[in-house]
Amino acid sequence: MDELEFRRRVYADPETTDSDVVEAAKNDERKRIFWQEQKQLDKQLKQALKVDVPDDLANKLIWQQSADEFTRHKRKHRWYLALAASLAFTLGISATMWYHQPLSIGGQALAHVQYADREKAHTLLPVDLNMVNAKLASFGASFNQMLDGVEVANYCHLSTVRSLHLIVETPQGKMSVFILPQRNDIAVPQEFADSHYHGESIQFNQANIMIVGDKGTDLSALKEAVKERIQFAV
Incomplete structure (x- = not known):
């Protein structure tokens, strides 16, 4: 794992237990020291937020x-x-x-997509229906048919929210699909955009799904494919 990918993963979740991050830290003292520093900083920030305000x-x-x-x-x-x-x-x-106020997640997804071209699968296993469904299981979901063009399927963190990130090659270009758990403190907008990308969301009772592509790209085909193929455990 290169330095940029290691730092991005640690910044996203200093308490990550992903095996490839752990292995990279074992084999590189600089990465190990950086990880420990981020863990300590994260701990200090969490502690600072626990200040009780007196009622009076x-x-x-x-x-x-x-x-x-x-x-x-x-x-x-x-x-x-x-x-x-x-x-x-x-x-x-x-x-x-x-x-x-609820955590707004659209901007987090847009920021994450900026690094999609550099993101590689965290496993050597092929990205097939079985592998994607194994990862979707933690959300109580599965695909009844594989999405076309899935190149990468990794867990990632959007702020504090653990999600599954699928990078999909489509006729309209590379797009991202984020599957997030349904939580009351997550505000998932119907549409969101910045100067380079735009996204649209699909809301289910069990999960929220965000589709992100280049600005001006038609996302409807991928949205429909996701809606038709995803299913949730009863």
Whole structure:
């Protein structure tokens, strides 16, 4: 595994247990050190996000601000205290809404597709119906017929979401199919795009599927093929 692919896989999931990543780290001390550094950084970031906010924090901040203003200015500039309290309240509400809003996944897929030309299969086994269905099993899904032109079938992470990424050669060019689990915290848009690619989604009760191709490419044929051939366990 080359340096670029190793770093991309570790950046995507520092806690990955994929055998080829583990093997690459065993055989290369630089890769091993880089992986350990990313694991430590990921651990520190997760720890930093676990800061509990006291229920009365807003009251304490407003009280402290009021006391300071009273000491410095006595009863002057009371309008400043009102503005500070209003700002603190607004920021608190905004932060809460940001923290709880669903994860938007379309942009993650578009960013991932940028590296599709360099992505290689993580296994030496042929990409056939049996292999793809073995990977789809973790999503409770399977294909009743193989999609034409599948060149690569790898697990990948879109932000924190584990998905199956199929790279498909079609008459309209190379396209990507992402199969994701159905989760309440994932916001999958019907359509999404950037300056180079665009995507459309198919939503099932059991999973979400995103199809991505070059901007302006007709995705309908691949979308229909996926809808006709995918099936889910009851």
